[in-house]
Amino acid sequence: MKASRMCLKTLKEAPQEAVIDSHVLLLRSGMIKKNVAGVYTYMPLGLKVLKKIENIVREEMDAIGSEEILCSALQPKELWIESGRWTKYGPELMRLKDRNDREFCLGPTHEEIFTSIVRDSVRSYKELPVSLYQIQTKYRDEMRPRFGLIRSREFIMKDAYTFDIDEAGLDKSYNDMYHAYERIFTRLHLNFTAVLADTGNIGGNASHQFMALSNIGESTIIYNSNYSADQEKAEAKADIYNEEKELKDIVEVSTPNIKTIEDLTKFLNTSAKRIIKAIVYKDLISKELVLCLIRGDREINKIKVANKLGLGEFDLDFATDDDFKNTSSVFGFIGPVGLKMRTLIDPEVTYMVNAYCGGNKKDVHLKNVNYKRDFDGEVVDIRLVVAGDLDIVKGEPLKEERGIEVGQVFKLGTKYSKAMNCVYVNDKGQEVPMVMGCYGIGISRALQAIVEEYHDENGISFPDDLAPYKVVIVPVKYTDEVMKNLADKMYNELKKKGVDVILDDRASSLGVKLHDWDLVGIPYHIIVGRDAVNNQVEFKVRRDGNKEVLDVKEVLKKF
């Protein structure tokens, strides 16, 4: 491609909308252009990279025997009524009507469509398993689109669905996908890790997320070589901590206006590990209050509490001062002793001996409180796992890192096949619901994750096989006969070899041109200048800035 023909407009300054590096660079390099909030156009260079990502995904999906189809983004309401998600999905579903007032949505995901397709085409166990995928534009009416392609309202996703005879079949399909995903993200050159994930809105019984490690990530990952999980789901080994063995009698301690764990440790001159932290949540649906007990140096994982109570995270909040008026406790001095309330106890609390806790009276705490003797409740893991905690496999320290979710695999089970009557006839002639899995990869999000990982102060620095073009030939002066001839010759030769090559035949000064290609992230730059008379050019590697003057033949040999 000749640069003079390219629809390329780079920006020196970052548009105001972008706050993170990868978003700024995608805009500045002219790879994407904002249409409206959370909706972007992929410009020629951006689209080229996107296609390379798609092709890697295609190759690996095809390799495990998944077949590509292409559905419409437009989906009829009826299918979503069948699955029950038309009402459940909420305002993030982009809904619209046609001229006859028939209702549709723009799909954020395609479980309903794929399920209906397989329901209509598969009858017998002999035709299973089936694995289908598509690469398609998805819609989600985000409350707050941000970070460019990371959280947008329109995005490109690969979604795959498997249909099996039974759980064992699903296990195999899931496993195949899991390994294909590992190969895909490796080939995308992402520094990633697979983590155990919460199944959230889509439903199902097992799930892993593939996270590209990055400090701009929106999720927190807890991991080490033995274990990895989303922080929302992460478990850690309970720490058995007690300084004393003999149970002592409870004593009231006067703690005037001492309400926080921090103040208490100072006032009592003790460790937070000896204090029981008591948090009261309110179930916003039933209005029930729930007391949660955790060791003073820990934080509560609200998602775990919500899961235990069978609630969405949304349906749970801290109890307010008002809620306390009907209890026998006092805000700031809450404790489990004698308090009549449903109680969740983190396992670590059960190991505490002669602990401190709130006295349920103003300015009073209790000393020498012990599990079972003085209070009881449901023992359940509700602790937020953080860096430094020990894993449950080998008891080694865990690390904490941010991640961008670029893929997720789910075992759906029969949730959709039952709801939508997607059944097959087994060898005994009985109708059985198919066992499903679904598997997504955020293609457009991956593009930005790659840029986030591969950039420096000069711009994007794509890995060779993902770059929109592999090499650019930059004549210092395209009006100079010798330079022009050599540049043209090399361009034609590389094109003949099938190399993705740009000839920068623009009239701009050298500096302008090179800055553009640094910004865009072309991995190799060939500068045709004064040495052209000797058949020599400067060969520059974008990644490390390494430059050397080489014979043309040697340069051509590199591609």
Next chain:
RNA sequence: CGGAAAGUUGCACAGCUUGGUAGUGCGCCUGGUUUGGGACCAGGAUGUCGCAGGUUCAAAUCCUGUCUUUCCGACCA
């Protein structure tokens, strides 16, 4: 959905306090001089100042409403 800010040319911004000719830099066009890492000189084009009302002789500027966008939080892939 809660809190905060912002909308002025393709991009980044000034002007608004104290109402009176629409500005700057980048980019774009023309001509000339330059030419190995974002050149220089001269000239030029591009704006219903987000939209709608109001106040006023006069509104980018003051008031009201509205829309949009961004940031923090909540939610989510």
